[in-house]
Amino acid sequence: MWWFYRKGPSGFSGASTAEEVTAGVDGHLLVAVITGATSGIGLETARVLALRGVRVVMAVRNVSAGLMAKDAIVAKTPDARIDVLELDLSSIASVRRFASEFDSLKLPLNILINNAGVMTRNCTRSCDGLELHFATNHIGHFLLTNLVLENMKSTCRDTGTEGRIVNVTSAGHVMTYPEGIRFETIRDPSGCKSAVRSLNDFIAYGQSKLANILHTNELSRIFKEEGVNISANSVHPGLIATNLFRAFGRTIIAAFFNTVGRIVRRSVEQGAATTCYVAVHPQVKGLSGKYFANCNIASPSSQASDAELAKKLWEFSLQTVS
Ligand SMILES: *[C@@H]1O[C@H](CO)[C@@H](O)[C@H](O)[C@H]1NC(C)=O
Ligand SMILES: *[C@@H]1O[C@H](CO)[C@@H](O)[C@H](O)[C@H]1NC(C)=O
Ligand SMILES: *[C@@H]1O[C@H](CO)[C@@H](O)[C@H](O)[C@H]1NC(C)=O
Ligand SMILES: *[C@@H]1O[C@H](CO)[C@@H](O)[C@H](O)[C@H]1NC(C)=O
Numbered sequence: 001m002w003w004f005y006r007k008g009p010s011g012f013s014g015a016s017t018a019e020e021v022t023a024g025v026d027g028h029l030l031v032a033v034i035t036g037a038t039s040g041i042g043l044e045t046a047r048v049l050a051l052r053g054v055r056v057v058m059a060v061r062n063v064s065a066g067l068m069a070k071d072a073i074v075a076k077t078p079d080a081r082i083d084v085l086e087l088d089l090s091s092i093a094s095v096r097r098f099a100s101e102f103d104s105l106k107l108p109l110n111i112l113i114n115n116a117g118v119m120t121r122n123c124t125r126s127c128d129g130l131e132l133h134f135a136t137n138h139i140g141h142f143l144l145t146n147l148v149l150e151n152m153k154s155t156c157r158d159t160g161t162e163g164r165i166v167n168v169t170s171a172g173h174v175m176t177y178p179e180g181i182r183f184e185t186i187r188d189p190s191g192c193k194s195a196v197r198s199l200n201d202f203i204a205y206g207q208s209k210l211a212n213i214l215h216t217n218e219l220s221r222i223f224k225e226e227g228v229n230i231s232a233n234s235v236h237p238g239l240i241a242t243n244l245f246r247a248f249g250r251t252i253i254a255a256f257f258n259t260v261g262r263i264v265r266r267s268v269e270q271g272a273a274t275t276c277y278v279a280v281h282p283q284v285k286g287l288s289g290k291y292f293a294n295c296n297i298a299s300p301s302s303q304a305s306d307a308e309l310a311k312k313l314w315e316f317s318l319q320t321v322s
Contacts, residue, residue, distance in 0.1 A: 008296030010283055016295050017269035018048040018276040025280045027054035029161070031107050032279065033148065035059045035087060035141070036116025038069045041168070044272035045113060045279075047073045050080035052280065055107070059087035059098060059116075059144075089116055089140030099147035108155035109148055111279050114141040115168045141167070142215060149230075156229045162285060163230035166278045167216045220289030231288035235274045236298065 007013045012021050027049060037046040037058035050056045050073055060066035066084040074080050085101050088094035102109075145165060152163040219232040277295045278284050290297050 008294065010277070010281075010296045012273070012277065012295035014294035015270060016273050016277075018044055018272040019051070019269065021273045021277040021295055022048055022052050022280055025052045025282075027052040027280055029159070030110040030280070031055045031057065031155075032111035032113060033057045033059055033102065033109060034113040034115055035089065035144070036061075038062060038065045040268055041271040041275065042113075042115040043069050043073075044268050045115065045275045046082070047077070047080075048272060048276050049111075049279065050082055051077050053081075054111070054280070055081040055083075057083045057085060057102065057105070057107070059085055061086070061088045061116075087116075087144070089144070092139070092143060095140050095143045095147065099144065102148065103151070108159065109151045109163070110155055110159075110161060111164050111166070112145060112148060112152065113166045113168065113275060113279060114145065115166075115275065116141075145219070152230055153228055163228075164279055164284070165216070165219065165230060165232040166275055167232070167234045168275055169234050169236055217289050223288065231284070231286070233278050233284070233288060234291045235278050236291070236293040 030053075032049055032054050034042055034046050034049070034056060036042040037056075038060045046056050046058055046069070058066050058070060060069075063084060063086050066086075070082045070084050073082060083105065085098055086094065087098040152165075155161070156163040216232045216234045222228075223230050223232065274292050274295050278292050287297070292298060
């Protein structure tokens with residue numbers, strides 16, 4: 001575990017917390033959308049960005065849980081600026097509804113944090129909808145990103161501030177399937193739509209997080225090509241958190257609000273650190289298409305750097321939503 005505590009070139013390590021890595025950052029001119037912000041790492045990310053002055057829009061599946069999470073943040077940070085909007089990433093209609101509700105707030109958008117993982121409580125090893133859930137979550141974030149992009153582009157044109165898209169890759173998946181199921185080991189027996197099956201081919205290609213990383217890379221390439229000042233990076237939320245999530249599984253959300261104790265909270269604070277670092281730290285300015293872990297640039301698998309594959313996944317996703 002020595003490397004976990006060792007500081008990388010950024011000056012931070014896997015043991016750094018979200019508050020530590022954002023110390024001194026003034027976010028008052030920034031607006032961020034965070035998906036899956038009601039619990040765990042998403043909630044901590046929302047809390048810390050709001051603490052730094054960022055106006056946070058929590059995109060949540062369960063609005064009453066979202067409002068409770070908002071209250072919890074405001075209790076600690078009374079001048080936190082937070083909106084709660086409904087978003088179910090497994091429903092294309094819900095994603096579109098969210099986008100238009102967000103539009104009607106007439107806010108600019110500087111930061112998009114695609115944090116929500118697959119949130120199917122009921123799924124077990126035999127759940128046939130597994131790929132479907134993964135696919136819709138991928139597609140959900142893909143569509144969400146595309147729908148808010150114009151806003152992000154005009155925000156960075158108008159303000160001269162770099163836009164940032166941060167994609168959190170794996171906590172959700174591990175958290176949802178505490179039995180240790182990995183997407184790449186699951187095969188759909190039958191019944192899923194063929195579109196889903198071909199997405200599954202991509203997933204079968206390597207690790208479960210591949211699709212996210214590939215998508216982020218492709219997005220980053222497109223921005224560079226278009227000369228748009230928006231970065232897109234992927235984030236791994238950190239080891240301790242991930243392991244704890246695996247161990248505690250479904251009870252993690254309850255655990256966060258109650259007490260499994262200091263260690264869980266500490267690890268959520270660390271889990272949110274890389275996301276917050278990539279979202280607002282000045283050191284990250286100009287970096288795009290990178291993969292971050294423990295608040296430093298890391299290298300994903302070689303497949304995840306495959307530009308050709310990234311392009312294919314992008315085209316496939318586009319077909320699916322249109
Ligand atoms: C939504 O959140 C509230 C408050 O935590 C909870 O009581 C309710 O059961 C949740 N609803 C669903 C559908 O999960
Ligand atoms: C969960 O599974 C049980 C039994 O397998 C079923 O009765 C219930 O409706 C499911 N709940 C959801 C939310 O899908
Ligand atoms: C972000 O990650 C989600 C899964 O968490 C994935 O479905 C989506 O394609 C990714 N989006 C971007 C912009 O990379
Ligand atoms: C992007 O925006 C940042 C300010 O956040 C600025 O420093 C940088 O020069 C911009 N880059 C380009 C290519 O316009």
